[in-house]
Amino acid sequence: MNNDVLGDIHIASRTVDKCHAIVQSVLEKRSLKTPGVLQAHQLDALDVEATKALITRIRAGIVINVGSSFLNMSVLAACMETGAAYIDTAIHEDPKKICETPPWYGNYEWTHRAECEKRGVTAILGAGFDPGVVNAYAALAEEQYFDTIDSIDIIDVNAGSHGRYFATNFDPEINFREFTGRVWTWQEKQWTANAMFEVKRTDDLPVVGEQTTYLTGHDEIHSLSANLDVPNIRFWMGFGEHYINVFTVLKNLGLLSEQPVTTAEGQEVVPLKVVKAVLPDPASLAPNYQGKTCIGDLIKGKKDGEDREVFIYNVCDHAENYAEVGSQAISYTAGVPPVAAAMLIATGEWDAKRMANIEQLPPRPFLELLSTMGLPTRIRDAEGDRDLTFPDEEAPRLPRRVAAGR
Amino acid sequence: MNNDVLGDIHIASRTVDKCHAIVQSVLEKRSLKTPGVLQAHQLDALDVEATKALITRIRAGIVINVGSSFLNMSVLAACMETGAAYIDTAIHEDPKKICETPPWYGNYEWTHRAECEKRGVTAILGAGFDPGVVNAYAALAEEQYFDTIDSIDIIDVNAGSHGRYFATNFDPEINFREFTGRVWTWQEKQWTANAMFEVKRTDDLPVVGEQTTYLTGHDEIHSLSANLDVPNIRFWMGFGEHYINVFTVLKNLGLLSEQPVTTAEGQEVVPLKVVKAVLPDPASLAPNYQGKTCIGDLIKGKKDGEDREVFIYNVCDHAENYAEVGSQAISYTAGVPPVAAAMLIATGEWDAKRMANIEQLPPRPFLELLSTMGLPTRIRDAEGDRDLTFPDEEAPRLPRRVAAGR
Incomplete structure (x- = not known):
């Protein structure tokens, strides 16, 4: 619904059939605002090299990671190494650990803050509804x-x-x-x-x-x-x-x-x-x-x-x-905000060139955009x-x- | 505790260790009333020939089946073919079926009533507490x-x-x-x-x-x-x-x-x-x-x-x-009555030479015996x-x- 702002859209999952179903649903609803690319890909997002290769091949400028919480560190690594902007909606989790010591971001995402800043990579963390x-x-x-x-x-x-x-x-x-x-x-x-x-x-x-x-x-x-x-x-x-x-x-x-x-x-x-x-x-x-x-x-x-x-x-x-x-509504409230975040990166308003949680970015353009979405x-x-x-x-x-x- | 009435006692199970533990517990409690045989055996009671062989070898006159509900038909068959008296404490069940059409005994045990009577085999059904x-x-x-x-x-x-x-x-x-x-x-x-x-x-x-x-x-x-x-x-x-x-x-x-x-x-x-x-x-x-x-x-x-x-x-x-x-008490109330039933078979009072549910046998000797047990x-x-x-x-x-x- 926002490919006029976002440009080409690619969807990747370990199970490519899920992506095909989404593509088909978008086409059936005639939701693409302007004619453009909407394409499905098979990807194991734990495989950083495969993710980097896909990002490079399709020339992705923004990656929205809405996969399981166990993938964040791999997808973030692929973005940092290719220069693509990164967005996720929930914190990284180690499948073997439950409720680690606070602050949770300090155990995983924030250990890459300096590297994002050095590389000038935009990484927006927790851009769903809550967090987001x-x-x-x-x-x-x-x-x-x-x-x-x-x-x-x-x-x-x-x-x-x-x-x-x-x-x-x-x-x-x-x-x-x-x-x-x-x-x-x-x-x-x-x-x-x-x-x-x-x-x-x-x-x-x-x-x-x-x-x-x-x-x-x-x-x-x-x-x-x-x-x-x-x-x-x-x-x-x-x-x-x-x-x-x-x-x-x-x-x-x-x-x-x-x-x-x-x-x-x-x-x-x-x-x-x-x-x-x-x-x-x-x-x-x-x-x-x-x-x-x-x-x-x-x-x-x-x-x-x-x-x-x-x-x-x-x-x-x-x-x-x-x-x-x-x-x-649980999927809707979690799924729409990262798209708004991607649009704000595309327009430059949130293209922070560093790692940021949502409260570190200007709230008004985000909330105003969401009110139209x-x-x-x-x-x-x-x-x-x-x-x-x-x-x-x-x-x-x-x-x-x-x-x-x- | 009643081997003066029951004679030699043999215990058989698929897992013979369980029998050994019972034997050891009885010996530790010095519960045998008179010196006698108390022996453990490994047995898959679904194997009718193996059960018949054990009954014959130890010359068992009475078999108490307190195995799982899935074994009744096999143990009953072994008793009928060797002439041993049979006692159980719960109805036969087919592991693949739940709550069959009533009367449940009509689906399994009672189909052998005529054969028990013909062979003169005592088979006492449901001799626990309830049934029993x-x-x-x-x-x-x-x-x-x-x-x-x-x-x-x-x-x-x-x-x-x-x-x-x-x-x-x-x-x-x-x-x-x-x-x-x-x-x-x-x-x-x-x-x-x-x-x-x-x-x-x-x-x-x-x-x-x-x-x-x-x-x-x-x-x-x-x-x-x-x-x-x-x-x-x-x-x-x-x-x-x-x-x-x-x-x-x-x-x-x-x-x-x-x-x-x-x-x-x-x-x-x-x-x-x-x-x-x-x-x-x-x-x-x-x-x-x-x-x-x-x-x-x-x-x-x-x-x-x-x-x-x-x-x-x-x-x-x-x-x-x-x-x-x-x-x-759940085990006690279910386990003591079949022993009383076995004693009444041993004394002849319940040696009915046919298949019987408990209400078809004289209640007083059973209840009076239980009051002493x-x-x-x-x-x-x-x-x-x-x-x-x-x-x-x-x-x-x-x-x-x-x-x-x-």
């Missing part, structure tokens, strides 16, 4: 709504229903990994550890109403705590009682373990892989997904000596997203609940228009 | 307490606690099979189907107090309905909310399936076997098991024109059973709650004493 858009909300709040910020509580609620007994919204292996270790949060300027489902809060949120969310470890805390002078940064994820119950049963029985067990018949099996095998394929949920997501930043601090509280957020509708792109930003504060429109009186800088492609 | 002792309670009630019986509700409550998050009291593969199909009961003289956990009742039971039990399919309904003229025969099993929750989660996710699934990595796995692998070994629960079981028959009908209601039952204590034999019978009715002592005024026949062995 919520980091831009935090940067906007700091720039425009506060003199000092005391706390940022990122709240992620999926009030949608897929109609199945139980399912995860993305790969169960990755999904459960988020909740089986310790929960790291930034409180009073230090790292604090809790157990999952130990701390919860209830908020009356826009559109989705009263929702209970649980203190959860999440990527963005690990960059926001380093990049913003904010003493309290927490992440809260909404879970229904049913989800927690199923998760608790599976975890307590040992069925979420990534360590193999041996059956009475002598077969070695990793329980988590069997759980994944019996759960619905997340992609299969989209056609019947109903309801909305609400994801935003509840920010408290001071402005002009007064206490201030704002909630900057987005609401998405599963069925509307499915009608538009064939995916539900199905992810409008709203704000709720003492003055009410409204669309964030970047009028001149609120925004000292003129909103930037997306220019033509390279 | 509860069938004798029903027969006693019919013989002594009622002119007509309207309903027999067999209630099985384990109010004990093993202190683990979740465990089954015997092989999870067999345990869960009882609850994953339809629940067959005998109501108004016909077979009625319900779903598991669809129908429940709450009773204030002796010793264990108020307990909720659920309508469950069970072996004894399938013989009692054929052998007694009673229009309503139901089985109720006690489950805590936690057990039901874990079971429901596993079942709904498909993790109790005996059909293989394929993991993302291409491995074929039977989910139920993985669940079994992560659950505690039932035998490991015994040392810490606390609390009591209460299993009995609540029987309603008429006697001398008056309505009458009796509850005939037994209460067992997990820790006491463990101290005596090294097993908890750790499983006393109690009765609760309008006259109070007391030990059943078979006094002459209640029992027209003199209690039979166990005679010396063959």
Whole structure:
């Protein structure tokens, strides 16, 4: 839908059929804005040389890595060595480790910061919704709504229903990994550890109403705590009682373990892989997904000596997203922002020539572009609940228009 | 403990080490009443010829089959062909089928009734506690307490606690099979189907107090309905909310399936076997098991024109059973009765020379013998709650004493 800005588009995956399906879906929807290249490739992205060869062959200027969390370091290496800009949507993970010591970025991505700067390579980390858009909300709040910020509580609620007994919204292996270790949060300027489902809060949120969310470890805390002078940064994820119950049963029985067990018949099996095998394929949920997501930043601090509280957020509708792109809102909110980031690199506005987390880049062009791409930003504060429109009186800088492609 | 009556004792299993452990435990406890043979043998009991050879070689007069439910037909065949008496404690099952059409005995055991009678072979079916002792309670009630019986509700409550998050009291593969199909009961003289956990009742039971039990399919309904003229025969099993929750989660996710699934990595796995692998070994629960079981028959009908209601039952204590034999009460209540049945065959009182379910045999010698072996019978009715002592005024026949062995 944005190939006028982005130019040729190539899609690569270990399973090339998945790419062919996407290409076919785009062509069927007649979504290409201008005639252009949209091509599928087979690629094992853990193979750095193969990835470099593909980047060079198709002359890719920007690589969006939306593969599994285990690929980041390989794809980043291929970009650094070829000079292509790099974008991802989630932090790198070692498949053998769960919940490493904070800050997580310090274990992997940030070890390449100096090299990116030296080579002049743009690498934008965590450009999905959360992390990603919520980091831009935090940067906007700091720039425009506060003199000092005391706390940022990122709240992620999926009030949608897929109609199945139980399912995860993305790969169960990755999904459960988020909740089986310790929960790291930034409180009073230090790292604090809790157990999952130990701390919860209830908020009356826009559109989705009263929702209970649980203190959860999440990527963005690990960059926001380093990049913003904010003493309290927490992440809260909404879970229904049913989800927690199923998760608790599976975890307590040992069925979420990534360590193999041996059956009475002598077969070695990793329980988590069997759980994944019996759960619905997340992609299969989209056609019947109903309801909305609400994801935003509840920010408290001071402005002009007064206490201030704002909630900057987005609401998405599963069925509307499915009608538009064939995916539900969890995929939509994570998939659209990196495309916006790529467009901002293409236009030069975010072509930082260094490694950056989202809060280190100007938030307005990103949020304004997203509002034209199905992810409008709203704000709720003492003055009410409204669309964030970047009028001149609120925004000292003129909103930037997306220019033509390279 | 009863080799004065039973004579030589041989123990056979596919895994001979299990037999050696039992032999060692008996010798350590100095439990043999008189000096005699107690010997272990390796045997695949699905191999009828091997079983016949062992029976012949050791000159076994009585075979107690307490192997898995999948072995009954093979062991019965070996007994019929060698003339040894046969005893089991649970109905035959085909590993590939769950909850077959009633009456279950009609699908397997009873197809050999004529042959047993022709050969004069004693085959006593379902001689554990339930089925087994509860069938004798029903027969006693019919013989002594009622002119007509309207309903027999067999209630099985384990109010004990093993202190683990979740465990089954015997092989999870067999345990869960009882609850994953339809629940067959005998109501108004016909077979009625319900779903598991669809129908429940709450009773204030002796010793264990108020307990909720659920309508469950069970072996004894399938013989009692054929052998007694009673229009309503139901089985109720006690489950805590936690057990039901874990079971429901596993079942709904498909993790109790005996059909293989394929993991993302291409491995074929039977989910139920993985669940079994992560659950505690039932035998490991015994040392810490606390609390009591209460299993009995609540029987309603008429006697001398008056309505009458009796509850005939037994209460067992997990820790006491463990101290005596090294097993908890679930094993104790199932394991002691077939030994009593064997002793009654040895003394001739139950040497029926045909195939019989327990309710077709005289109940008093069995119940009286069990009361000397750790499983006393109690009765609760309008006259109070007391030990059943078979006094002459209640029992027209003199209690039979166990005679010396063959």
